[in-house]
Amino acid sequence: MIRTWLPHAVALLALLLCARLALWQVERAEEKEQRLAQWQNASTLELGSDQAPERFARVSARGRFDPEKHVLLDNQIRNNHPGVHVFTPFHVQGSSTIYMVNRGWQPWERDARQAPRFRTPQDPITITARASDAPRVGLQIGEAAPLDPDNWPNLMTYYDTERIREALGDRVAEDVLLLDPDHPAHLSGDAWPRVNMGPERHIGYAFQWVSIGLAIFLIWLILTIRKFRQR
Known part of the structure; x- marks a missing residue:
């Protein structure tokens, strides 16, 4: 009895899985x-209070970069070369909030003895940027290691706001700022990707899962009819 219904059960589970993946x-x-x-229709805001900007808002702010306490986000690839994204604390004038500003990509080899070297403005400066969620990965294995508050810069495998607050204080904002690529303090000048994968690719993947599900259904139907005729 089990041998009779097992192929049908497997086919049904496969069809349900394909349908779920297509919907996802x-x-x-x-x-x-x-x-x-949201990116296209985002508002414009001048930072100067403790009001949090909305997602992807175009912001401008006057303040100072911390020239030493950089956080380097590891495993950032550019043109097939390994590197890091440099996050530098920015103290907003007239506000107690500290924003971590993503200044773009810098090359860094794992076997290098020294961290990447780059210049950071020390005088008061006006920045223009996009407010964004903190970066995250699809699959995270383990937790981010604590930062060393006495030795900078610090390398992070996963961006973790709580870890950064432990080293820099509770005033660090939950959101980050993506520095405009044409700003002098930006390190690579690369435009920020609005999405890592466009909607059309997801639709393409959905069509693939539907096609796989249809193929499974046709194979199941043909084999079932053939077995019925044999009986």
Whole structure:
């Protein structure tokens, strides 16, 4: 009895899995479309109070960079070369909030004895940027290691706001600022990607899962009809 129904059960589970994965890709496409719309229609804000900017808001702020306490986010690839994204604390004038500003990519080899070297403005400066969620990874294995508050810069495998607050204080904002690529303090000049994968690719993946599900259904149907005729 089990041998009779087992192939049907496997086929049904495979069809359900394909359907779920296809729907998940459609949901991801809708999320990306919303993200692109938010980026396009974001408001403009001048930072100078403790009011948190909305997601992807265009912001400008007057203040100072901390010239030493950089956080280097590891495993950032640019043109097939390994490197880091440099996050520098920015003290906003007239506010107690500290924003971690992503200043872009810098090369860094794991076997290098020294951290990347770059210049950081020390005088008061005006920055223009995009407010954004803190970077995150799809699959995180383990936790971010504590930062060393006495030795800078610090290398992080995963961006962790709580770890950064332990080293820099509770005034560090939850959001980060993506420095405009044409700003002099930006390190690489690369434009910020609005999404890591466009909605059309998610729709393409959804179509692939539907096609796989259809192929499984046709194979199941043909084999079932053939077995019925044999009986």
